[in-house]
Amino acid sequence: MIRKLFYYDIKKMTKILKWFYLISIAFAVITRLINIGKEIQAIHIIGQVFAGFTYSAIANILINTFIHILRVFLYDFYRDESYLTHTLPVSKNKLFISKCLAGLAVVLSSVIVCVLTLFIMLYSKDVMLTVKSLISVAVSGLNMSSGAFIAILIVIILAQITAMMSMAYTAIVKANTYNRNRGFKGVAWFIAYYFGSTIVTLIIAVIVFAIGGNLSELVAEVMSASSFMTVMILALVLYPVYTFIHVLLCKWLFNKGVNVD
Amino acid sequence: MDILKVSNLYKSFDNKKVINGVSFTVQSGKIVGLLGKNGSGKTTVIKMINDLLTIDEGEVLINGEKISEKTKAIVSYLPERTYLDSSQTVSDCIKYFSDFYADFDKTKALELLKDLGLDGENSLSKMSKGMKEKIQLILVMSRRAKLYILDEPFGGVDPSTRDYIMKTILKNFGDDSAMLITTHLIADVEKILDEVLFIDNGKIILQGSAEQLREEKGLSIDGIFRREVK
Amino acid sequence: MSFGFKSDTPIYLQIIEHIKLQIITKVYKPYDRLPSVRELSLIYEVNPNTVQKALSVLEEEGLIFTERTNGKFVTGDGDVIKAVTSDTVEVMISEFLTSMKNLGYETSEVIKMIEEKE
Helix, strand or coil, rough: HHHHHHHHHHHHCCCCCHHHHHHHHHHHHHHHHHHHHCCCCHHHHHHHHHHHHHHHHHHHHHHHHHHHHHHHHHHHHHHCCCHHHHHCCCCHHHEEEEEEEEHHHHHHHHHHHHHHHHHHCCCCCHHHHHHHHHHHHHHHCCCCCCCHHHHHHHHHHHHHHHHHHHHHHHHHHHCCCCCCHHHHHHHHHHHHHHHHHHHHHHHHHHHHHHCCCHHHHHHCCCCCCHHHHHHHCCCHHHHHHHHHHHHHHHHHHHCCCCCCC | EEEEEEEEEEEECEEEHHHHHHHHEEEECCCCEEECCCCCCCCHHHHHHHCCCCCCEEEEEEEEEEEHHHHHCCCCEEECCCCCCCCCCCHHHHHHHHHHCCCCCCCHHHHHHCCCCCCCCEHHHHCCHHHHHHHHHHHHCCECCCEEEEEEECCCCCCHHHHHHHHHHHHHCCCEEEEEEEECCHHHHHHCCCCEEECCCEEEEEEEEHHHHHHCCCCEEEEEEEECCC | CCCCCCCCCCCCHHHHHHHHHHCCCCCCCCCCCCCCCCHHHHHHCCCCHHHHHHHHHHHHCCCCEECCEEEEEEECHHHHHHHHHHHHHHHHHHHHHHHHHHCCCCHHHHHHHHHCCC
C-alpha cells in the first residue's frame, strides 16, 4: 500500500514541478547554444538575458518545491481531498511516512535538476578551474579533498532543507489541531520551531566553542580552519537531530487523529 | 448483525457541545436515515464515524471493531464535498479506486459512467459540480462495501438528478450491506428507509422503524419530523 | 415511475393494494412472472425490504407463489383472484359510500342518483 501512496504523492507533488524542471533545463540548453556565438556583441547580450531566465527558473524550482510539497500535505490531510485520504483503507502511519518520503524525494530531485541546469549552462574547462581554485582556497588547512568538501556541503544543504520541511509539516499538523485561524497559526508555529531550533543551535555552538577555549572565534570575521570544521560537524549532527525530533512530534500529533473542516 | 454501533458519542468545538451522547446501531440489510435540520449535528456524527473528526467520548464500532484501516476497507463513504482532484480524468479516478479498494467493481463503474455518457478520457476540470458529484456517487456505489454512508446525497439537486441518484442507490445496494443516509429533505428519501433516527441539537430525539412510525402516528415521516423538530 | 403514496399509511400496505389492483385488472395475468424485488423497488422507489414484506403478505394470501429459482408468479387459481376482486370491490364501495355520507347523502339517495345517471 505504501508504494501506491508514494506513487500518488510523487505524482501530485510534481504535477506542476515537472514542467518547471523541463523549462529550467530547456533554458539552460538554449543559453548554452546562444553562447556559442557570444563573440558577437548582440548575441552575447541575448545570451545574458537567457542566462537570467535560467537563474530565475532555478529560483522558481526551489520556491515551488516547497510550495507543492506543503500544499499536497495540507490539502490531502486537511482540505476537501482529506475526505478521500482519511477514508482509504490505509493506516495513518503509512499515510504520514509516504508524505515524508515523497517530500524528501522531490527535494532531492529538485536539487539535482538545479545542479544539472547550472552544469549544462556553465560547464567548461575554464569554469571548472575557477571553481576548483575557489574551493581549494576554502579547503586549504581543512585537510580534505575538494570532492569531499563539496559532498559535505551538499549534504549539509540537504539536511537543512529537510529539517525545514519537517518543521513545516509539524507546523501544519499543529495548526490543524486548533479550530480557528489555522493558516495564521501554521505560519506562527513554523516560525516558533525555526527560531527555537536556531536558538538551540547557538547555545550549543557557544558551549562547544567555550569548552574548546576559542569562543572569540565564533564572532570573528575570519574563522580558522579548525573552527570551520567544528561548525560543519555541528551542522551535520544538529540538522538531522532537529529533523528527527520534528518528524516524531509531527507523527505523534497526526496519529492522535485529525479534525477536518 | 450490527454493522455499525455508535455508543454515547460526544464532541465539542471550543467548549461548545455539538454532539451530546448519540447512540444508535445499523444492521446489515437495512437502510437507515439520520434525519435532522442543517446544523443539527448529522454531518459531525458522520465525520466521527469516518475518522475525520476525533471522538471526545464514546465509541464507534464497525463490524464489531474500532475504526482502523481494516474497517475503512468495508465502508464506502460519500461526503458532501467533492474530494476528487479536478486535474484528473475519469479513468484516473477509476484507477485510484481500484488501486486502494479491493471491493471496487471496475466493470460496474464503467457501465454506470457509460450510462451518463462518459468515457475514461473525460477530464474532471471540464465538468460541472453536479457531474462531479454523480461521478463520486458512482465510485462510491461501485464498491461492494458492507456499509455505505451517504451524507446529504440529495442536497441541492434538481428533480431529474434526484431520480438518478435514487435509482443508482437502489440498483447497487446489495442485500448483505447496510446504508446510513443523512438528509434534511425527508420527503424525498423516506420511502427508501427501513429505520429513521431524528437528530436535533446533537441528540437523537426519536428512532424507530419507518413503517411502524407511519402506522402509529398516522403521518408520513416528514410529517412526524415537522411535528417533533421545531 | 412516480407512484403517489399516501403519506399516513405504511408503504408496504399500499404496494400490496397496488399489486392486487394490477392482478385484478389483468396487468399481471395468471401465471405471469412478477418483476424481481429489486425491479419492484426501483419501480416504486422504495426500500427492497418493503417490497419483500409486501410480497410475503401477498404470498400468504395465496395471490402469488414462488418458484424457487425463477421468482414470483401470479396464482393460477381463479377463485383466489375472484375473492380478492370482490374484497377490493367491497372496500371501494364502502369507501365511496362513506365519503358520500360525509357529503350528506344517504345510501338510498346515492343509489337513486346512480340509476338516474345510467
